[in-house]
Amino acid sequence: xxxxxxxxxxxxxxxxxxxxxxxxxxxxxxxRKVEALRKIVKDFSGLxxxxxxxxxxxxxxxxxxxxxxxxSMDARRKIWEQVRMNPGVDLLIDTRTAGKLLWVFAVCPCDxxxxxxxxxxxxYGKREAEPHMCGxxxxxxxSLKAAGKVTENLTSWWMSGIKELHYKELVASPTDTQEDA
Amino acid sequence: xxxxxVLTGTxxxxxxxxDIAATGASLGEVCKTAGIDTKDKDFTVDGKEATLDxxxxxxxxxxxxxxxxxx
Numbered sequence: 001x002x003x004x005x006x007x008x009x010x011x012x013x014x015x016x017x018x019x020x021x022x023x024x025x026x027x028x029x030x031x032r033k034v035e036a037l038r039k040i041v042k043d044f045s046g047l048x049x050x051x052x053x054x055x056x057x058x059x060x061x062x063x064x065x066x067x068x069x070x071x072s073m074d075a076r077r078k079i080w081e082q083v084r085m086n087p088g089v090d091l092l093i094d095t096r097t098a099g100k101l102l103w104v105f106a107v108c109p110c111d112x113x114x115x116x117x118x119x120x121x122x123x124y125g126k127r128e129a130e131p132h133m134c135g136x137x138x139x140x141x142x143s144l145k146a147a148g149k150v151t152e153n154l155t156s157w158w159m160s161g162i163k164e165l166h167y168k169e170l171v172a173s174p175t176d177t178q179e180d181a
Numbered sequence: 182x183x184x185x186x187v188l189t190g191t192x193x194x195x196x197x198x199x200d201i202a203a204t205g206a207s208l209g210e211v212c213k214t215a216g217i218d219t220k221d222k223d224f225t226v227d228g229k230e231a232t233l234d235x236x237x238x239x240x241x242x243x244x245x246x247x248x249x250x251x252x
Binding site for chain 1: 190221250
């Protein structure tokens with residue numbers, strides 16, 4: 001995609017359940033996720049990414065484009081506090097999954113309409129959303145679809161200033177049923 | 182008045198059609214009539230974000246969705 005600088009924050013290690021839904025490899029088990037990712041990205045693109053094997057705790061201000069791939073509303077809200085109305089950030093992308101349900105937000109942090117919309121969607125707590133299902137959505141189409149929507153938003157935004165505020169999809173094909181109340 | 186409701190959960194979609202004996206009703210009333218649990222859900226009426234107080238008019242499609250939060 002031509003990204004010259006990429007910084008990644010994550011304090012977690014690669015576990016078995018990460019492999020079916022990501023590009024992590026068997027040999028990455030027990031490695032820091034950011035360390036494994038650095039090697040994978042280097043192999044794929046030649047880019048040396050900046051890695052931070054820690055949770056983001058306001059260590060440095062955000063700048064550029066921010067992609068959020070966290071698993072709790074509390075973590076999202078903490079990041080949003082740093083990004084909201086921050087003129088140094090052009091776009092925030094937030095992926096959310098539960099079972100087969102995928103949401104991807106693409107929010108301009110200084111656009112009042114986007115801010116109002118996203119404010120609502122970070123306002124509820126973790127108990128007011130679907131329980132975190134770590135690994136239970138672990139099939140590749142889910143992650144690929146999420147990654148594809150992130151990439152689609154990034155390239156479209158950078159090339160033409162267009163993005164999709166809130167993408168929603170059931171990734172697998174469910175069987176719809178008709179039932180009258 | 183018939184109202185079509187699309188319920189999106191974490192495993193699939195379900196469509197319900199509910200008959201409301203009026204020209205309009207609040208979303209809360211519509212969901213209650215349809216027997217839909219509204220706790221911790223997101224709503225749209227006619228494609229726009231909605232609350233349980235939002236008026237649902239004739240032919241306005243309703244969507245009720247679970248809220249994902251995983252990574």
